[in-house]
Amino acid sequence: MAPEIAPRTATVELTFSPLPVHVRTARLIATAVARRGGVEEALLDEVRLAVGEACSRAVEAHQQQCPAEPVRVELRDGADRFEVVVTDRVPNDDPAAGGTPEVSPDLAELNGNLNLGFAVIAGLADDVNISSTPSGVEITMSWPAKKD
Amino acid sequence: MDLKVSDYTTDDDLTVINVEGEIDVYTAPKLREKLIDLVNKGKYHLLVDMEKVEFLDSTGLGVLVGGLKRVRAHDGSLELVCTQERILKIFRITGLTKVFGIFDSVDDARENRKKQK
Numbered sequence: 001m002a003p004e005i006a007p008r009t010a011t012v013e014l015t016f017s018p019l020p021v022h023v024r025t026a027r028l029i030a031t032a033v034a035r036r037g038g039v040e041e042a043l044l045d046e047v048r049l050a051v052g053e054a055c056s057r058a059v060e061a062h063q064q065q066c067p068a069e070p071v072r073v074e075l076r077d078g079a080d081r082f083e084v085v086v087t088d089r090v091p092n093d094d095p096a097a098g099g100t101p102e103v104s105p106d107l108a109e110l111n112g113n114l115n116l117g118f119a120v121i122a123g124l125a126d127d128v129n130i131s132s133t134p135s136g137v138e139i140t141m142s143w144p145a146k147k148d
Numbered sequence: 149m150d151l152k153v154s155d156y157t158t159d160d161d162l163t164v165i166n167v168e169g170e171i172d173v174y175t176a177p178k179l180r181e182k183l184i185d186l187v188n189k190g191k192y193h194l195l196v197d198m199e200k201v202e203f204l205d206s207t208g209l210g211v212l213v214g215g216l217k218r219v220r221a222h223d224g225s226l227e228l229v230c231t232q233e234r235i236l237k238i239f240r241i242t243g244l245t246k247v248f249g250i251f252d253s254v255d256d257a258r259e260n261r262k263k264q265k
Contacts, residue, residue: 116206125242
């Protein structure tokens with residue numbers, strides 16, 4: 001009797017130092033896993049951009065609060081959804097706030113007095129959940145995926 | 149990929165900034181420095197040609213908005229050339245299509261500028 005095969009649910013995990021240069025790497029990996037996971041080509045640009053926005057936000061938060069801690073990205077290839085979870089380690093950070101008082105004017109201009117990042121994520125991801133916990137902020141996004 | 153930024157000024161005093169590559173949290177400071185440098189040199193009418201931009205995120209949008217604020221302080225302008233749907237979509241999502249003049253080509257932007265005068 002053949003062994004029972006588990007449902008095809010792969011998870012790729014990525015952690016990276018909170019440096020802007022690594023955000024592109026996270027985008028590329030997320031896009032590759034999404035493509036392999038059955039996300040339509042037309043949606044891959046949205047995955048790439050939304051993951052980049054979430055990672056940029058996490059990198060900025062870590063650089064201000066905990067530069068030694070890595071940013072974590074989980075890519076979950078589910079039965080009918082491709083899910084991405086970006087987690088930072090900045091406790092009780094309000095992701096909807098327009099920046100903390102310690103943010104330099106330069107950084108604020110670069111990344112977000114306008115909160116454009118969240119506007120982009122909300123506009124692109126098919127489903128978004130943002131939760132702020134004592135251990136950090138978790139952004140969960142997902143898109144439909146088709147399995148052959 | 150690196151971000152390439154270059155500029156030239158037309159005979160009608162419009163400074164065209166050609167941008168090529170990906171504009172994200174890592175590369176956006178390069179574009180920001182270019183915009184600040186041009187304003188410091190007295191170039192207040194800017195046109196950013198984004199036809200060769202392969203990726204743009206909110207950091208890049210923030211830099212463009214910052215540039216617009218700077219030139220407006222001198223009664224200047226900052227407009228864009230962009231026909232790529234995937235880039236235009238980001239401007240639409242964030243409502244910035246109402247903030248920037250967006251043209252199909254440098255010639256179109258220059259023509260519009262002549263009409264405004």
